[in-house]
Amino acid sequence: MSTIHDLLPDHMLETFRDRAAGYDERNEFFAEDFADLRDVGYLRLLVPQEFGGLGFSLQDAAMAQRRLAAAAPATALGINMHHVIVGVARTLWQRGDARARGIFEDVVAGEVFAFGISEAGNDSVLFDATSAAEPVESGLRLQGTKIFTSLSPAWTRLLVHARRTDRASDASDALVFGILERGARGVEIKQDWDALGMRASQSCTTVLDGAVLAPERLLTQIPVGPSPDPVVWGIFGCFELLLAAVYTGIADRAIQVAVEISGTRMSHARGASYASDPDIRWHIAEAGILRDGVELQLRQVSSDMDAVGTDREVQHGSRWFILFSGLKHRATETARQVVDLALRSTGGSQFRRGSELERLYRDVLAGMYHPSDNESVHAATAKSLLGPLPTD
Numbered sequence: 260m261s262t263i264h265d266l267l268p269d270h271m272l273e274t275f276r277d278r279a280a281g282y283d284e285r286n287e288f289f290a291e292d293f294a295d296l297r298d299v300g301y302l303r304l305l306v307p308q309e310f311g312g313l314g315f316s317l318q319d320a321a322m323a324q325r326r327l328a329a330a331a332p333a334t335a336l337g338i339n340m341h342h343v344i345v346g347v348a349r350t351l352w353q354r355g356d357a358r359a360r361g362i363f364e365d366v367v368a369g370e371v372f373a374f375g376i377s378e379a380g381n382d383s384v385l386f387d388a389t390s391a392a393e394p395v396e397s398g399l400r401l402q403g404t405k406i407f408t409s410l411s412p413a414w415t416r417l418l419v420h421a422r423r424t425d426r427a428s429d430a431s432d433a434l435v436f437g438i439l440e441r442g443a444r445g446v447e448i449k450q451d452w453d454a455l456g457m458r459a460s461q462s463c464t465t466v467l468d469g470a471v472l473a474p475e476r477l478l479t480q481i482p483v484g485p486s487p488d489p490v491v492w493g494i495f496g497c498f499e500l501l502l503a504a505v506y507t508g509i510a511d512r513a514i515q516v517a518v519e520i521s522g523t524r525m526s527h528a529r530g531a532s533y534a535s536d537p538d539i540r541w542h543i544a545e546a547g548i549l550r551d552g553v554e555l556q557l558r559q560v561s562s563d564m565d566a567v568g569t570d571r572e573v574q575h576g577s578r579w580f581i582l583f584s585g586l587k588h589r590a591t592e593t594a595r596q597v598v599d600l601a602l603r604s605t606g607g608s609q610f611r612r613g614s615e616l617e618r619l620y621r622d623v624l625a626g627m628y629h630p631s632d633n634e635s636v637h638a639a640t641a642k643s644l645l646g647p648l649p650t651d
Contacts (some may be wrong), residue, residue: 261313263323266299272330279331282459283618286452288412289334289459296338303366305345307352310360311367317346317497318561321504325557328508329515332622333459335505337410344372344418346497351489353568358478358490362438365416373414374498375405375439375465377630384630385420385491387483390467392421392435398474399423399435401445401467407628411448411463415441418494419467422483435480436490437472445470456621485580492579496564499583499631503557503590506626510550510597513619517543517601524606539604546600549593553586560586581643584631591626592633598623 275292282289296302305320306312315323320342328335348362366372378389390403401421408417420436439446447466452458479490521533521543533539560582563573575582598620602609609616627633642648 261300263315263319263326266301266304266313267323267326271295271299272326275327275331275334279333279459280613280615280618282331282333283456284613286458288461289331289337290412292331292334292459293338293413296334301338302341302345302371305342305349306363306366307349310363312363316561316565317349317500318558318565320346321500321557321561324501324504325508325511328505329512331459332505332509332619333457335508336457336625337413337460337462339501339505340374340409341372341414342501343374343494343497344416346501347418347490347493350493350497350564350567353565354489355568356489370415371410371413372416372418372438373408373410375408375417375419376494377405377407378403379406382632382635384635385495386434386485388420388422388434390419390421391424392472393424395471397471399437399472399477401439401470401472403467405465405467407462408448408465409460409462411452411461411465417441417446417465418478419472421467421472423480432483433480434483435472435477436494437477439467439470439472439476443470455624456618457625487577495580496583499587500557500561500564502626502629503553503586506591506594506623507550507553507557509619509623510546510553510594513594513598513601513616513623514543514546514550516616516619517546517604520605520609533604533606542600542604546597546604549600550597553590553593556586556589578643581640584636584639587629587631588633588636591623591629594623594626 303312308314348359352359392399
């Protein structure tokens with residue numbers, strides 16, 4: 260079995276790092292990186308070996324994504340969305356759920372998955388939808404707009420959700436989750452990605468204008484609101500875990516750059532490198548301490564997810580969602596602090612456009628926009644500790 264270093268050797272990552280600046284400057288999709296990753300089987304990372312995949316665990320995938328992000332954050336973020344959907348299938352497979360098979364077979368056949376859940380103004384995210392699903396003879400006709408659809412130039416399968424509109428039935432307050440195909444009627448991909456950072460992810464808007472979700476592509480139907488449904492659990496957990504891994508990878512690289520620069524940058528007043536300056540040492544040490552704390556959390560949560568359905572399963576119950584969202588929140592906020600400390604440690608040259616830390620600074624800011632955001636994490640945690648807010 261391949262290792263993470265076999266799949267992502269140092270020379271490949273150096274090539275990715277060299278390309279990253281150009282992709283960012285040109286606001287261009289990471290097409291060459293994508294082809295290289297596909298060639299080594301990276302898109303089959305989480306598919307079990309019996310289905311033709313590489314058989315890596317979620318913990319392995321988190322470490323791999325962290326390693327990739329340290330070289331090319333936007334490449335890692337884009338590929339992340341494919342891994343999230345395959346990760347959902349893996350969590351279903353661990354439970355003995357047959358719905359995993361279709362996703363595994365698609366991936367091995369060369370299909371590329373993306374994540375079409377985020378909607379403007381929908382702060383309920385997975386637990387409600389502004390997109391509508393109207394029953395028709397051929398399935399469910401979808402109407403709505405999905406934002407931040409990373410991997411837009413490359414995906415061939417898109418996981419979406421919508422709220423049913425058939426008010427006369429018991430399903431009127433139901434959410435449906437399913438998979439659409441690229442090129443299907445009613446699916447439009449806008450070329451509108453021109454962001455501050457993470458530019459190579461090409462996270463364009465996707466418009467659903469009458470796209471039909473076929474019955475065989477329906478993954479689940481649940482009531483509106485938080486749900487322990489295995490599909491929703493898997494989406495929430497894999498998204499937050501792998502997102503935390505990407506941003507931790509950015510923190511890894513920021514520390515590495517700060518160490519390299521402080522060792523070669525000389526103080527005129529002291530006649531020595533800044534690596535011996537007490538204040539610089541404190542900044543870099545603080546960055547390392549912050550990063551190390553998140554690394555331990557990544558390892559534990561991913562290990563607990565891998566244990567689901569086994570005799571090692573950890574019974575977190577309703578706390579799973581708090582653990583997932585808390586991990587993402589701490590990882591993205593920590594990464595921002597680490598990049599800030601790296602900038603403080605490396606002098607004014609990193610303020611210039613085109614420096615690596617300048618790019619990492621812009622890329623890391625995207626973490627605040629991914630669900631679960633700061634406000635929802637605190638609201639959910641407060642509810643779990645203090646109970647719901649009183650009503651009049």
